[in-house]
Amino acid sequence: MSFFLSSVARDLRVHIRKPSEVLNPLVFFAVVISLFPLGIGPSPEQLSLVAPGIVWVAALLATLMSMDLLFRSDYEDGSLEQVVLSGQSLVVFTLAKVFAHWLIAGLPLVVLMPVVGLVVFLEVDGIWTLALSLLLVSPTLSLVGSIGAALTVGLPRGGLLVTILILPLYVPVLILATAMVQASVSGSDVTGYIYWLLALLLLALALAPLAAGASLQLSVDE
Amino acid sequence: MFNWFHRLGSPRTFFAMTSSWHPWLLGLAACVLVGGSVWALLYVPPDYQQGNSVRIMYIHVPAAILAQSGYMMMAGAAIVYLVWRIKLADMAMAAVAPLGASITFLALVTGAIWGKPTWGTWWVWDARLTSTLVLFFLYVGVMALRSAMEGREQAGRACAILSVVGLVNLPIIKYSVDWWYTLHQPASFKLTEKPAMPVEMWLPLLVMVIGYYLFFFTVWFMRLRNEILVREQHTDWVRTWVSDR
Numbered sequence A: 001m002s003f004f005l006s007s008v009a010r011d012l013r014v015h016i017r018k019p020s021e022v023l024n025p026l027v028f029f030a031v032v033i034s035l036f037p038l039g040i041g042p043s044p045e046q047l048s049l050v051a052p053g054i055v056w057v058a059a060l061l062a063t064l065m066s067m068d069l070l071f072r073s074d075y076e077d078g079s080l081e082q083v084v085l086s087g088q089s090l091v092v093f094t095l096a097k098v099f100a101h102w103l104i105a106g107l108p109l110v111v112l113m114p115v116v117g118l119v120v121f122l123e124v125d126g127i128w129t130l131a132l133s134l135l136l137v138s139p140t141l142s143l144v145g146s147i148g149a150a151l152t153v154g155l156p157r158g159g160l161l162v163t164i165l166i167l168p169l170y171v172p173v174l175i176l177a178t179a180m181v182q183a184s185v186s187g188s189d190v191t192g193y194i195y196w197l198l199a200l201l202l203l204a205l206a207l208a209p210l211a212a213g214a215s216l217q218l219s220v221d222e
Numbered sequence B: 001m002f003n004w005f006h007r008l009g010s011p012r013t014f015f016a017m018t019s020s021w022h023p024w025l026l027g028l029a030a031c032v033l034v035g036g037s038v039w040a041l042l043y044v045p046p047d048y049q050q051g052n053s054v055r056i057m058y059i060h061v062p063a064a065i066l067a068q069s070g071y072m073m074m075a076g077a078a079i080v081y082l083v084w085r086i087k088l089a090d091m092a093m094a095a096v097a098p099l100g101a102s103i104t105f106l107a108l109v110t111g112a113i114w115g116k117p118t119w120g121t122w123w124v125w126d127a128r129l130t131s132t133l134v135l136f137f138l139y140v141g142v143m144a145l146r147s148a149m150e151g152r153e154q155a156g157r158a159c160a161i162l163s164v165v166g167l168v169n170l171p172i173i174k175y176s177v178d179w180w181y182t183l184h185q186p187a188s189f190k191l192t193e194k195p196a197m198p199v200e201m202w203l204p205l206l207v208m209v210i211g212y213y214l215f216f217f218t219v220w221f222m223r224l225r226n227e228i229l230v231r232e233q234h235t236d237w238v239r240t241w242v243s244d245r
Helices: A002-017 A019-040 A044-076 A079-086 A090-119 A124-151 A159-185 A191-221 B002-008 B011-043 B052-084 B087-119 B127-148 B152-184 B199-231 B236-244
Strands: none
Touching: A002 A019, A002 A090, A019 A044, A019 A090, A044 A079, A044 A090, A044 A124, A044 A159, A079 A090, A079 A191, A090 A124, A090 A191, A124 A159, A124 A191, A124 B152, A159 A191, A159 B127, A159 B152, A191 B152, B002 B011, B011 B052, B011 B087, B011 B199, B052 B087, B052 B127, B052 B152, B052 B199, B087 B127, B087 B152, B087 B199, B127 B152, B199 B236
8 A cells, every 4th residue: 555655656757757648638729729720610509519429538638649658768767677576566656646637637637628619619517427427437548448558558649549559449438328328308207327437447447457467577577 | 078178278288189180180171171172173063143252252261260260269268268278278369369370361361362253342341250350369469468568477367358349249340240230231242041962062062161160279289289389488397398308
């Protein structure tokens, strides 16, 4: 537990001292969102129809863009090797990294949601559900993404590869989350979706650190 | 029993054993595939609704079945490799990934060709089509990861982890896509609810499925033997084997 807390604290310090790396995915998110009205057309009816999909796809891409932050600097400066040598559990280490990453990259997206929802003309109910769904799902995204980040950490240009490896795995989350927002816009009950997203979160929380830890181990073994 | 398993796990023993299997498998696969195709394409009565285009089924359905079980085989090899570190399992994994991806691609293409005359469109975002497409992306991801990594040992373990992660995800993807489909549009087409087929239609289909499996295993063994030769090229037995030819 103390290892977990100290890792989280260290990561937060590192991220706060390099704010541009943290801000870039958020800027990316905003830019992608603002491209869609230019491509689809500015009419509110059309935009509000496709809004959940737009916001979700942009959020997935932004999360993947920020995945590169997760282990790369630790791998390059050798601190990952030190963690392995110290005998601490890589699973706990992964959990700590993902938690810190989520605080830095996932939560700001949730906070941005109301603004973004207004820009794409989502109804007010829809905006709150959108924020709630992102709050439930962004940890899952970070957890699953950490597997890809850990697998490609030793590769010089792993960024694009991570998207190819991980995006197909995001399909269920994308489907459930957009369906939840659309259900709320059309006035139906969303409790079922919340249970589903929570179930996926628990599954990812239980299994993803195992896979990511094993991947980190092998990239250090090399 | 375990001893036999252990011996089979050595690339050299496996190579020697399969040398004799290989012509038999190849001949059997060719016979079943040719026989099944002739039966299916020439002698099966045309469907009362779809006419002759129903014959595409005999190419498409076995490919779609193999696309999924190919991934199971890859993930099975991955688990064997992760647990027991048997080198042969890694080679089997490397040999099966492109094969599975091609079969999945074949299933997608034949599905599109079948869709045009029966549904009037090349592609619909039907649940099965979508999950097959995602399956194709999973294969491509595993292949991309292997080609991006330099060390063989490391690439093998990374691909094994990714295959197992995909295996856990596949049912979730399948069910969520099923759900998404039923949520969004009424069931205008359904692949699953065919009119119950008469015997003269499903029997050739069964033959074709068996033929596809035999073909898959034959090509897999060929690729695996190739992989063994490439990876063991510095050992004495490969050198003598090559110089004996």
